[in-house]
Amino acid sequence: xxxxxxxxxxxxxxxxxxxxxxxxxLSSPNAQLKFSTDTVMFDTVFTSIGSxxxxxxxxxxxxxxxLISSVRLSGGDNSNFRLNINGVMANEILDLEIDxxxxxxxxxxxxxxxxxxxxxxxxKDSIEFVTNMNFQDIDLLAWGQDFKLxxxxxxxxxxxxxxEKPYLVYNYAVVDSTATLxxxxxxxxxxxxxxxxxxxxxLVANGxxxxxxxxxxxxxxxxxxxxPDQWNGLLLYSGSYKNEMNFVEIRNANIxxxxxTMEHSGYASLKLSNSKIQNMAYAGIFAMKSEIKxxxxxxxxxxxxxxxxxxxxxxxxxxxxxxxxxKYTNKVRTSPSLVVxxxxxxxxxxxxxxxxxxxxxxxxxxTGDVNHGNELELGQSGKANFxxxxxxxxxxVADTFKTSxxxxxxxxxxxxxxxxxxxYEGYNFELDTLSPAKDxxxxxxxxxxxxxxxxxxxLNDNGPDLGAYERIEKKK
Numbered sequence: 406x407x408x409x410x411x412x413x414x415x416x417x418x419x420x421x422x423x424x425x426x427x428x429x430x431l432s433s434p435n436a437q438l439k440f441s442t443d444t445v446m447f448d449t450v451f452t453s454i455g456s457x458x459x460x461x462x463x464x465x466x467x468x469x470x471x472l473i474s475s476v477r478l479s480g481g482d483n484s485n486f487r488l489n490i491n492g493v494m495a496n497e498i499l500d501l502e503i504d505x506x507x508x509x510x511x512x513x514x515x516x517x518x519x520x521x522x523x524x525x526x527x528x529k530d531s532i533e534f535v536t537n538m539n540f541q542d543i544d545l546l547a548w549g550q551d552f553k554l555x556x557x558x559x560x561x562x563x564x565x566x567x568x569e570k571p572y573l574v575y576n577y578a579v580v581d582s583t584a585t586l587x588x589x590x591x592x593x594x595x596x597x598x599x600x601x602x603x604x605x606x607x608l609v610a611n612g613x614x615x616x617x618x619x620x621x622x623x624x625x626x627x628x629x630x631x632x633p634d635q636w637n638g639l640l641l642y643s644g645s646y647k648n649e650m651n652f653v654e655i656r657n658a659n660i661x662x663x664x665x666t667m668e669h670s671g672y673a674s675l676k677l678s679n680s681k682i683q684n685m686a687y688a689g690i691f692a693m694k695s696e697i698k699x700x701x702x703x704x705x706x707x708x709x710x711x712x713x714x715x716x717x718x719x720x721x722x723x724x725x726x727x728x729x730x731x732k733y734t735n736k737v738r739t740s741p742s743l744v745v746x747x748x749x750x751x752x753x754x755x756x757x758x759x760x761x762x763x764x765x766x767x768x769x770x771x772t773g774d775v776n777h778g779n780e781l782e783l784g785q786s787g788k789a790n791f792x793x794x795x796x797x798x799x800x801x802v803a804d805t806f807k808t809s810x811x812x813x814x815x816x817x818x819x820x821x822x823x824x825x826x827x828x829y830e831g832y833n834f835e836l837d838t839l840s841p842a843k844d845x846x847x848x849x850x851x852x853x854x855x856x857x858x859x860x861x862x863x864l865n866d867n868g869p870d871l872g873a874y875e876r877i878e879k880k881k
Contacts (some may be wrong), residue, residue, distance in 0.1 A: 410431060414525070414806060417469045419608050421648055422567060425440065426608065428446070429469065429504070429536070430868035431469040431470065433775070436467070436471060436472070436537045436539055437466075438534055439466050440462070440464070440541075442459075442461065444543065444545075444546055445459050445461050445513050445532075445545050445686070446546045446624040447459060447546065447626070449548045449549070449625040450515060450549050451549070451573055451625075452508050452517045452518060452519040452549050453516060453517070453519055454516070454573070455515075455516050456514060456516070456626075457553070458512050459512070459513050460510055461514050462511075463508060463511060464494075464507075464508045465488055467505060468505050468506070470504055470538070471502065472501075473501045473534055473536050474500065474535045474536065474537075474538075474743070475533070476490055476497065477532060477533050477769055478532060479530055479785070480530045481531050484496070485515050485516055485528045486513055486514065487513070487516075488512070488513060489732060490511050490623045492563065492756065501533075504873070505817060513545060515545070517551075517831070518549075518552065520549075521551060524551075524761065525548045526550075528548075530543065530755075531544050532545065532690070545876075548660065550571060550574065552570055552573045552595070553570050553571070554572075555572055555578045555840030556574075556575035557576045558577070559579045559581055560584050561584055562583075563585040563587070564585075564586055564587070565586075565589060566586065567775070568589050568592045571592075572594045572595065573595045573623055573711055574600045574602065574636075576597070576600055577601055577603060580602075580603070580606045580608060582606050583606060583607055585607040585609060586604070586609070587589050588611075588618050590616035591613065591616030591654070592619075593619045594620045595619070595621060595622065595677055596620070596622055596635070596636035596637070597622075597638065598622070598637065600636050600637060601636060601637030602620070602638075602639045603640045604641045604642065604778075606645060607645060607648060608836075609648065610653050613652055613698045614651030614860050617653065618654070619654045620639065620653065620655045620656070621635070621636075621654075621656040621657050622635025622656070623636075624806055630682075631684050631832070632657055633686040634659050634685075635657045635660070636658050636736075637659050638659050640742075641673040641695075642664045642673060643665050643666045643671045643673050643693075644650055644671045644672075644673070648674065649676050649770075650676070650677050650680055650856050651676075651678045651680070651797065652679045652680065653677075654681045654685050655815055656681070657683075657684045658685055659687070659690050659744040660687050660688045661685045661689045662677075662690045663690075663692070664693075664695045664860065665692055665694050666693065667693050667704065667845050673697070674697075675859070675873070677697060677698070677702060678699070678701055678702070678770065679700075680701050681703070682703070683703070683706055685707040687709050687710070688709055688710040688712070689692070689710070689711045689726075690711070690713070691713050692712075692714050692717060692719065693757075693759070694716040694843070695712075695717045695718075696718045697718075698720045700718075700721070700722040701722075701723050701724065701856075701857060701873050702725075702858075702873060703727075704725070705726075705729070705828075705832065706729055706814070706832070706836060708730055709738075710742065710743070711728050711773075712726060712745075713742050713744040714743075714746070715759065717761065718749050718761075718762045718763040719763060722767050722768060722853065723769065723771070723871075723872065723873055724769050724779075724872065725743070725834050725873040725874070726769065726770065726772070726782065727825065727850045729773060738775055738776070739777065741780050742771055742773045742801075743771050743781050745764045745784070746783065746784030747791045748789070753859050758786050758788050759789055760789045762792055763792055763793075765794045766793075766852075767795075767796045767797060768797050768846040768851065768869060768871050769799050769871065769872065770798065770823050771798060771799065775801075777803065778820070779803050779806055780800070780801040780802065781801075793816070795817060796815040796816065796847065796850075796862050797846050797871065798817055798871065799841070799845075799872075800814075800818070801821075802820060823836065823841065824838075824841070824842075834872075834873070835859075835874040835876070836870060836874055842872055843876050844867045844868035845870065845871050848868065850869070851864060852864070857874055859874060862874045
């Protein structure tokens with residue numbers, strides 16, 4: 406029996422030491438971890454709000470396990486950064502092992518404290534690693550932006566938003582019916598998810614070519630630069646008159662600009678000039694029984710409609726409507742870029758009908774890549790007036806689309822590719838040198854709006870170009 410226990414003890418001892426050998430860690434003092442990057446970098450982050458999560462991947466390149474004695478955030482709990490180390494929320498972890506030829510993730514978040522200045526600030530820290538007494542570190546770097554917070558605010562008296570600091574709208578900002586909101590040139594207004602600007606009174610947003618007014622979502626990382634549906638959009642209620650928007654850029658909302666509301670009496674009116682409305686989940690402009698005068702406007706890349714006009718009175722001059730949606734979804738777009746109608750069908754038993762007294766598009770481009778080829782839809786009910794005119798325009802429509810009515814379609818370039826410089830990747834909707842839109846505009850309209858969206862003069866060459874941009878050829 407003793408001999409049996411002796412043999413068993415020997416066997417267990419061998420197994421134990423074999424097991425220890427299997428668990429043996431790399432002991433070399435020259436051990437070096439590998440990293441996916443040498444700096445974890447954040448784009449501009451709003452102060453005190455937080456950021457998206459960035460990550461760092463840590464590799465063990467060796468044939469043996471590595472035991473990391475310490476992984477820690479250099480600034481500790483007082484740092485602006487926070488770590489999730491291999492699934493554990495902590496700013497320091499001891500004795501962390503990585504299997505041979507394996508890796509772990511470290512996720513990093515940052516919050517930037519306000520400093521009271523309208524300047525990007527740099528926030529730095531590092532992640533420190535100690536392996537076999539060998540020290541390595543990875544830099545953490547973030548730029549922060551101080552702002553003025555507008556949260557659940559009803560503006561009851563006339564107010565100006567200045568360009569001293571950007572504005573961040575949480576939930577909503579409402580302009581009361583007795584108030585005017587004036588937005589100064591160069592002002593940036595950022596909107597948190599589902600936030601919006603809602604105007605019962607009056608909006609005066611007059612930027613300049615050098616200092617445009619920007620309205621967009623509050624995610625400023627590069628990956629969000631052209632992602633739609635980050636905020637609700639701008640709504641001018643029926644009863645909101647004489648609104649002005651000049652050199653305004655609206656980006657990445659659900660509906661960029663809604664003008665007029667079906668359920669309220671009266672109408673809304675807007676003068677829209679030199680403005681860009683881009684990357685909306687639903688529509689760039691959605692207008693009902695209202696008045697819009699628009700010139701030098703660029704409206705691009707929306708999930709359904711670039712512009713939908715239901716009843717009312719509208720004039721668009723020298724504007725480019727170009728829909729190359731599709732980058733953000735696998736769905737094929739079937740809705741046209743432009744809808745002009747005097748009826749809105751809400752359901753089988755519910756339709757909204759309103760006189761369309763005017764819808765004029767002059768020296769414009771209406772185009773896109775919809776699968777059936779028609780980027781224009783005219784919806785007409787005999788129960789209301791329907792007056793529309795397309796004068797000197799490129800219309801991307803199918804061969805079967807009738808443009809023979811000479812009072813409605815005048816000098817139309819039907820189905821022509823406008824040949825933009827780079828509409829898909831660079832979002833450059835200026836005209837290529839071979840564009841059929843060159844010199845194809847009517848001079849009478851160009852005289853009304855002689856300066857294009859880039860401050861070029863339309864009247865200095867052989868003829869005005871269609872759309873918002875005048876092609877300026879370089880002199881040889």
